[in-house]
Amino acid sequence: MAERELSEDDARARAEALISSADVVCVATNGSHGHPNIRPMAPVRTEGTSAVWFITHIESSKIIELIKDRSATICGVSSDSGEIVRLWCTVDILDDRDSRAHIWSDELTGFFPGGQNDPNMRVLKFSVVSGSYERGEEYGAFSN
Amino acid sequence: MAERELSEDDARARAEALISSADVVCVATNGSHGHPNIRPMAPVRTEGTSAVWFITHIESSKIIELIKDRSATICGVSSDSGEIVRLWCTVDILDDRDSRAHIWSDELTGFFPGGQNDPNMRVLKFSVVSGSYERGEEYGAFSN
Numbered sequence: 001m002a003e004r005e006l007s008e009d010d011a012r013a014r015a016e017a018l019i020s021s022a023d024v025v026c027v028a029t030n031g032s033h034g035h036p037n038i039r040p041m042a043p044v045r046t047e048g049t050s051a052v053w054f055i056t057h058i059e060s061s062k063i064i065e066l067i068k069d070r071s072a073t074i075c076g077v078s079s080d081s082g083e084i085v086r087l088w089c090t091v092d093i094l095d096d097r098d099s100r101a102h103i104w105s106d107e108l109t110g111f112f113p114g115g116q117n118d119p120n121m122r123v124l125k126f127s128v129v130s131g132s133y134e135r136g137e138e139y140g141a142f143s144n
Numbered sequence: 145m146a147e148r149e150l151s152e153d154d155a156r157a158r159a160e161a162l163i164s165s166a167d168v169v170c171v172a173t174n175g176s177h178g179h180p181n182i183r184p185m186a187p188v189r190t191e192g193t194s195a196v197w198f199i200t201h202i203e204s205s206k207i208i209e210l211i212k213d214r215s216a217t218i219c220g221v222s223s224d225s226g227e228i229v230r231l232w233c234t235v236d237i238l239d240d241r242d243s244r245a246h247i248w249s250d251e252l253t254g255f256f257p258g259g260q261n262d263p264n265m266r267v268l269k270f271s272v273v274s275g276s277y278e279r280g281e282e283y284g285a286f287s288n
Contacts, residue, residue, distance in 0.1 A: 026219060028172040028180035035232045035273075036172035036180040038219040075170060075182040088179045129179075 003139045011140025015085040015133040016049045022076040027054075027126075029062060030069040037065060044103045049131055050144060052087065053103045054124040055111070063122065066091050074126060083135045089126035099123040147283045155284025159229040159277040160193045166220040171198075171270075173206060174213040181209060188247045193275055194288060196231065197247045198268040199255070207266065210235050218270060227279045233270035243267045 006014070019025070024040050031037030039062065045053040052074060056062055066072065074087040094100075103123055104116035112118035130143035150158070163169070168184050175181030183206065189197040196218060200206060210216065218231040238244075247267055248260035256262035274287035 024221075024223070026170040026172075026182055026221075028170075028182040028217075030174070030178070030180055031217070033232075034174070034213075035215045036174055036182075036217050038170055038172040038180075038182060038217050038230065040219065040221045040228060069178075071179045073172075073175070073180050073182050075184065077168075077170075077184045079168070084184060086182065088177075 004137050006133065006138055006140025008140065008142045011133040012049050012131070012142040014083070014135075014140075015087070015131050015142070018078060018083050018085045018133070019043075019049065019052065019074075019076050019087065020046050022078075025052075025074050025076040027062075028073045028075070029065040030071060031065055037062075044105070044108065049087065049128050049142065051128060052089070052126045054126070055103065055108065056122055056124055057111075058120050058122050062124075063093065066093055066124070072126060081135065083133070085131065085133050087126070087128045087131045089128050092125045092127070094123040094125055099125070148281050150277065150282055150284025152284065152286045155277040156193050156275070156286040158227070158279075158284075159231070159275050159286070162222060162227050162229045162277070163187075163193065163196065163218075163220050163231065164190050166222075169196075169218050169220040171206075172217045172219070173209040174215060175209055181206070188249070188252065193231065193272050193286065195272060196233070196270045198270070199247060199252065200266050200268055202264050202266050206268075207237065210237055210268070216270060225279065227277070229275065229277050231270070231272045231275045233272050236269045236271070238267040238269055243269070 027041045028038045076085045100116045112121045132141045171185045172182045220229045244260045256265045276285045
């Protein structure tokens with residue numbers, strides 16, 4: 001396939017714009033029984049292309065998968081523009097006060113009525129190892 | 145999390161309706177370097193919850209990943225209804241005349257100008273091993 005290669009800076013800038021505006025992304029984990037697993041998830045905070053934060057219920061099956069294997073991949077798609085960003089990440093499952101405060105906003109009370117210290121909530125920090133951006137024949141990669 | 149469990153038949157029927165109408169799904173593979181990989185892909189044919197078919201360029205990196213490991217997972221999401229279907233699959237990479245004819249439609253000529261016998265095209269048959277359907281607190285699983 002003919003590809004037009006983007007510079008690392010250009011790919012990173014475009015990826016950052018797309019991931020910052022994404023309401024929902026798909027997240028793949030190394031699941032059980034040899035199959036990857038995949039879920040739509042809503043980021044609660046993004047920090048450029050260095051980190052993407054989510055929250056989850058402590059009883060979610062993704063907690064078990066991420067304890068077994070911290071490697072996970074994010075895919076964000078704009079159906080309007082056809083842009084695709086992929087971020088290969090290492091995940092931390094966090095429970096400390098600072099991490100909870102870092103991502104909390106009052107609109108999350110609908111999911112965790114106990115607020116930012118709700119004992120059923122865990123914070124997931126996806127630290128980006130490398131990424132790619134593509135739109136049609138344009139493609140570029142970057143690494144952190 | 146409180147869940148309302150669906151029967152296997154109900155979960156299968158709802159999953160079938162959703163996957164049959166999906167223009168684009170996310171597909172996760174066991175990628176290189178220990179990370180799962182993930183891509184938006186457009187099904188070219190679905191057969192209930194037994195098989196989902198795609199086509200790909202022979203030079204796509206997904207070919208290499210699927211030769212190494214045939215396990216892959218499909219996630220379809222309706223942003224309107226909030227429904228989520230997941231299908232855990234085993235993938236065959238096909239190149240025979242019958243498979244090409246099985247999935248071909250003339251609108252695919254835009255991707256493969258050589259038509260259904262285009263040497264750059266491969267047919268991917270995702271045979272569904274098991275699946276799940278969820279919407280809000282409703283959840284159900286099924287296996288083939």
